[in-house]
Amino acid sequence: MKIIIVGGGAAGFFAAIHAASKGREVFILEKSPKLLSKVKISGGGRCNVTHRLMPNSQLVKNYPRGEKFLKKAFTHFSIPDTWTWFESRGVKLKTESDGRVFPQSDSSQSIIDALMKASEDAGVKIKTRQAVESIKEENGKYILSVSGSEITADKLIIASGGSPSSSGYSFFIKAKS
Incomplete structure (x- = not known):
């Protein structure tokens, strides 16, 4: 079973680690070049x-x-x-x-290191600079248009966090059309 998690923050990592520990193939897709960026700054850098x-x-x-x-x-x-x-x-x-x-x-780096190590140990595959442009469902599979190519998954977890504007959720709007 292939699971794709959209979002490379704490929730995405935690979901990925848990899913991969059950023997599933798990990918985290993060649109930015940085992972766990809010963890890094939370609590004044202490998390x-x-x-x-x-x-x-x-x-x-x-x-x-x-x-x-x-x-x-x-x-x-x-x-x-x-x-x-x-x-x-x-x-x-x-x-x-x-x-x-x-x-x-x-130091928030302690938390970041623990999440990164646990994801690595669980076999989670992480891809940065992967913007999800649209999501559609066909025959029980999810098809994501990601940075110009298509990726298929059996299960999908959206852990994209907050967004300053509705544009952060544009793939949902496209998924309905």
Whole structure:
């Protein structure tokens, strides 16, 4: 099974690592030349990884519009799972007085290195400068027009993050026509 993930940020990497660990062929397509760029600058360059340990029932109260969805999601992967995932990859974490959790190194590079190494170990194939121009579905397959060529996938994960304008989602509009 071939899975394509659109977006080379933290969510894209995490999805790719998880999917590839199940023995699937996984590709990350990132339109820019840089990977994990928001991770690099988050938390003032230290990368705020998660929040202090708390029960899921308390955690979801911080997200009133997404509480129901997140309650279910956090049963699959919660704050303790985040701690375990990073620390099992050599990234020690610390909790600050305001509850934010950072790598003990105080460097986002620790998080970037862990994600890059885990993706490499899982066999994820990464392609930068790959802008998705359109997506269509035919016979249960996804066909992506990417930087002038076509790529086919069995499954597709969109992890493109926020965009300052609707143009960041133009491939969705083209996919409907």
